[in-house]
Amino acid sequence: MSKRISRMLGSAAIAVLVGACTGGGATTAPSAAASPDAGASATAAATPAGEPVALRFQSLAWQEPVIAANKAIVDEWNAANPNIQVEYVQGDWGSVHDQLVTQFQSGTAPDLIHYESAGIAGFSNQGFLADLKPLLAEEFKSGIAPGVWEAVTYKDDGWYGAPFLLQSYVVFANGGLLAAAGVEPPTIEDPWTWDDLRTAAKQLTTGDQFGMGWPLKSPTASMMSLSLSFDGGFFYDEGGETVVKFGPAEQEVPRRINEMIYTDKSIDPNSIGLSGGDILPGFFGGTYAMIGGANFQTQQMLEQAPEGFEWLMLPPLMGTSQAQAANPQTISISAASEHPAEAAQFIEFFINGENLAKLAMGDFLIPTTEEAGAAVLATTGGKDGWDVTIASGKGLKLAPFQKVESYPQWKDQVATPAFQEFLANSIDLDTLGTKLVDGWTQVGGG
Numbered sequence: 001m002s003k004r005i006s007r008m009l010g011s012a013a014i015a016v017l018v019g020a021c022t023g024g025g026a027t028t029a030p031s032a033a034a035s036p037d038a039g040a041s042a043t044a045a046a047t048p049a050g051e052p053v054a055l056r057f058q059s060l061a062w063q064e065p066v067i068a069a070n071k072a073i074v075d076e077w078n079a080a081n082p083n084i085q086v087e088y089v090q091g092d093w094g095s096v097h098d099q100l101v102t103q104f105q106s107g108t109a110p111d112l113i114h115y116e117s118a119g120i121a122g123f124s125n126q127g128f129l130a131d132l133k134p135l136l137a138e139e140f141k142s143g144i145a146p147g148v149w150e151a152v153t154y155k156d157d158g159w160y161g162a163p164f165l166l167q168s169y170v171v172f173a174n175g176g177l178l179a180a181a182g183v184e185p186p187t188i189e190d191p192w193t194w195d196d197l198r199t200a201a202k203q204l205t206t207g208d209q210f211g212m213g214w215p216l217k218s219p220t221a222s223m224m225s226l227s228l229s230f231d232g233g234f235f236y237d238e239g240g241e242t243v244v245k246f247g248p249a250e251q252e253v254p255r256r257i258n259e260m261i262y263t264d265k266s267i268d269p270n271s272i273g274l275s276g277g278d279i280l281p282g283f284f285g286g287t288y289a290m291i292g293g294a295n296f297q298t299q300q301m302l303e304q305a306p307e308g309f310e311w312l313m314l315p316p317l318m319g320t321s322q323a324q325a326a327n328p329q330t331i332s333i334s335a336a337s338e339h340p341a342e343a344a345q346f347i348e349f350f351i352n353g354e355n356l357a358k359l360a361m362g363d364f365l366i367p368t369t370e371e372a373g374a375a376v377l378a379t380t381g382g383k384d385g386w387d388v389t390i391a392s393g394k395g396l397k398l399a400p401f402q403k404v405e406s407y408p409q410w411k412d413q414v415a416t417p418a419f420q421e422f423l424a425n426s427i428d429l430d431t432l433g434t435k436l437v438d439g440w441t442q443v444g445g446g
Contacts, residue, residue: 052083055342056112113332213283327399
């Protein structure tokens, strides 16, 4: 349970980790196989005398704490490695895909590229990204679970991005309203099923108060990920051809949410068109006893919750399992980079144990290594939802959509408007399925 009194813990913990990683002088290492562990021990290969190697790193960090953490890591690297200088470039999640298309085609792509595993599939298969397998040290590679590496494995079984942060979809609850209604919150050991959520939402719906608000302005990512808890994959291989199916497993999550909106009337229909940030005033004001979201919204909870407001992060919902998509954020190297070995060394430093913990805490996301996860728990004591956040990483797995090259186009052009229509009750479940399946053919999927 998280209270207003612990609001400053996240910032303080980040400061502790930043302090632990600063300092140290410049050193050198003999080759790209060097394995930095922490701080200034991560260093560059020897380079010829003259101008330092210049690398451009395009980051998509957007919350102020993690932007600061990114820049601090880059500054520390530059101070320790005068022969390899990294320029921080601010990117944007909303435009990065189209921007990268233009950059790759024009030969202006940055050396180091921050994105996500599902987004790099097409760029990897088209040869725009470098295979990291021969570039990264064995010690670094072994620190990340094989299943997570699988999420970035594409053409010729290569690794085209270093995975470093993950997210899970959770429910946030107003602890005071749950207690007043006699609703016992779930625990990590005994999570709610989707049926439990539905029952609680109905019990918490009274007068002007909805049991739940669910911001699904951009619904596809959450629908695809949450459907894995019922084994809903959407994308299937049939004789070497990728097809979209909308069977019983894929129907579970959208059907349940639709029924909670229009049958139970426990989800506010007006909340469906909101973004994650837009719904918070209603949550803090008591309009919603619970809201759907992702664990990174913890940052906004800590910053914006009114004095005395008590919120809870509930564990991921149980379907036939708690599975969700392991769609990690990634750092890739452009295949056109003139300095891939030096870029790989920066990656090893950027997401070593201490730095990865710092980045995870800045973004309130799940680090991809046990070492970093343990560091986060040790620093925070599991408060402010960190116990749930770290534990939720165990249910993440590779999702079929992450391997589909045309997924970004299908998501934007087909799935998002179709899910929006269904959640607005403008089309029924069968029509939703038809739009999803036929739309895959229309975008050239196969």
